[in-house]
Amino acid sequence: xxxxxxxxxxxxxxxxxxxxxxxxxxxxxxxxxxxxxxxxxxxxxxxxxxxxxxxxxxxxxxxxxxxxxxxxxxxxxxxxxxxxxxxxxxxxxxxxxxxxxxxxxxxxxxxxxxxxxxxxxxxxxxxxxxxxxxxxxxxxxxxxxxxxxxxxxxxxxxxxxxxxxxxxxxxxxxxxxxxxxxxxxxxxxxxxxxxxxxxxxxxxxxxxxxxxxxxxxxxxxxxx
Amino acid sequence: xxxxxxxxxxxxxxxxxxxxxxxxxxxxxxxxxxxxxxxxxxxxxxxxxxxxxxxxxxxxxxxxxxxxxxxxxxxxxxxxxxxxxxxxxxxxxxxxxxxxxxxxxxxxxxxxxxxxxxxxxxxxxxxxxxxxxxxxxxxxxxxxxxxxxxxxxxxxxxxxxxxxxxxxxxxxxxxxxxxxxxxxxxxxxxxxxxxxxxxxx
Numbered sequence: 001x002x003x004x005x006x007x008x009x010x011x012x013x014x015x016x017x018x019x020x021x022x023x024x025x026x027x028x029x030x031x032x033x034x035x036x037x038x039x040x041x042x043x044x045x046x047x048x049x050x051x052x053x054x055x056x057x058x059x060x061x062x063x064x065x066x067x068x069x070x071x072x073x074x075x076x077x078x079x080x081x082x083x084x085x086x087x088x089x090x091x092x093x094x095x096x097x098x099x100x101x102x103x104x105x106x107x108x109x110x111x112x113x114x115x116x117x118x119x120x121x122x123x124x125x126x127x128x129x130x131x132x133x134x135x136x137x138x139x140x141x142x143x144x145x146x147x148x149x150x151x152x153x154x155x156x157x158x159x160x161x162x163x164x165x166x167x168x169x170x171x172x173x174x175x176x177x178x179x180x181x182x183x184x185x186x187x188x189x190x191x192x193x194x195x196x197x198x199x200x201x202x203x204x205x206x207x208x209x210x211x212x213x214x215x216x217x218x219x220x221x222x223x224x
Numbered sequence: 225x226x227x228x229x230x231x232x233x234x235x236x237x238x239x240x241x242x243x244x245x246x247x248x249x250x251x252x253x254x255x256x257x258x259x260x261x262x263x264x265x266x267x268x269x270x271x272x273x274x275x276x277x278x279x280x281x282x283x284x285x286x287x288x289x290x291x292x293x294x295x296x297x298x299x300x301x302x303x304x305x306x307x308x309x310x311x312x313x314x315x316x317x318x319x320x321x322x323x324x325x326x327x328x329x330x331x332x333x334x335x336x337x338x339x340x341x342x343x344x345x346x347x348x349x350x351x352x353x354x355x356x357x358x359x360x361x362x363x364x365x366x367x368x369x370x371x372x373x374x375x376x377x378x379x380x381x382x383x384x385x386x387x388x389x390x391x392x393x394x395x396x397x398x399x400x401x402x403x404x405x406x407x408x409x410x411x412x413x414x415x416x417x418x419x420x421x422x423x424x425x
Contacts, residue, residue: 049416069422077420083378084413087421089370090232093339098421127234127337131374145421 001025002046002153002183007055009041009204016041018204020055024183028175030192030212031185032219033201039185042201043157046183047075060152076151076180080158082138091133091141092117092126098145116148120174136167143174156184160191189216232337233283239335240281244344247332255325264316267324274324274331283334291330292323299323342367364423368414379406 002024009017017038033039044050045057048068057064059071079085088094095113104112117123120140125133133141139159146154160168172191175182184192192198198215200208200222208218234240239247261267278288292299299319306315342363349359383402384393392398 047420049420072420072422079413079417079420081413083375084410085417085421087364087371087414087418088367089338093337093367096339101422127232129232129374130371131378 003058005056007052010053026196027181028195029183030195030198037201038204039201040157043155043185046155047072047077074151075153076146078156078159080161082142085142086130091128095145095148098148116144120144136163153181158186160188233287233334235282237281244336244340251328251332254328258321258325264313267317267320274327281335287334295326
């Protein structure tokens with residue numbers, strides 16, 4: 001459960017979000033809006049990467065201002081550019097990096113890493129350098145490194161922007177199969193078509209909040 | 225560049241199975257030995273030993289060449305200079321010394337996973353805690369450095385492409401400014417990603 005109560009975010013001279021109040025119990029929530037509408041900041045509020053200037057963000061019953069570290073352990077975040085998210089030189093090492101403070105034995109770490117790599121089709125790349133992967137495979141690796149921690153919520157900031165059609169579809173299929181609550185910020189309207197709920201942001205405010213068809217329709221109208 | 229970054233070649237040879245610490249210690253010892261060897265004959269013998277080690281490791285010729293390749297012109301220049309100012313045996317010795325040291329270091333990289341190297345460094349760096357440095361952060365710094373080399377190389381090639389498209393290939397400023405900007409932007413994104421992955425805990 002994600003709840004925002006009258007949230008304002010001010011970055012420097014700019015009001016990025018102005019008075020967002022919303023609670024999100026649905027399993028699949030999409031967020032759309034123009035460039036600079038505040039979407040990315042909205043996503044970053046959910047795992048405490050961005051803090052509200054005023055108002056409260058409560059995730060899984062915890063206030064993001066006081067419990068950012070605890071929330072981040074339970075909220076996975078996938079960035080647009082996987083290159084920034086991959087911190088270790090090889091594929092398996094990057095996934096293992098996520099587990100470094102779990103106090104698991106080396107065999108257990110190895111086992112979990114192999115398991116998640118197999119699930120997302122990267123098993124034969126385990127020992128390859130991360131920079132030898134294609135863009136789509138890098139995004140899958142970033143997803144593996146998040147999913148290996150079995151988060152309760154997964155937040156994605158434009159996960160398909162840099163991907164070709166085949167990899168975008170693969171991500172869409174993966175999303176459908178995830179048991180977690182998922183919040184996806186995207187320009188890829190097709191990705192959100194079968195979501196439970198879609199928010200439309202414009203100039204830091206929620207201007208539409210409905211099932212996908214109505215929300216996307218509204219978005220097309222304000223963009224034209 | 226591939227000689228430095230994630231060049232690990234999976235395998236089950238004796239060298240792969242040796243602990244990272246033993247390999248690093250061996251590397252230090254053998255590089256010292258290379259410095260002490262004077263005659264070209266002894267160094268040729270050392271070259272045979274290095275070749276044998278490569279054969280034992282089973283990493284293959286291409287991987288071996290990739291280690292030496294970055295220093296090939298340096299080796300040629302060094303040989304030429306030494307030949308000019310010293311003599312032939314001296315030139316052979318010092319060139320072999322450099323090439324063999326690089327080859328040995330490369331062999332350690334090829335047969336050791338970065339994670340194993342990091343774990344070993346983390347243990348060795350443990351005394352740094354006494355002066356208030358976190359060994360985990362120090363070893364993370366090293367892995368991030370390794371990881372950043374190919375990323376920055378790719379940013380540079382993207383900037384170069386953009387320059388070519390705009391026909392300003394020769395301007396140093398048109399290359400440096402966008403590269404620095406994109407590297408800084410990457411650093412920001414990396415910091416954010418590290419926080420998201422729980423580094424602040």
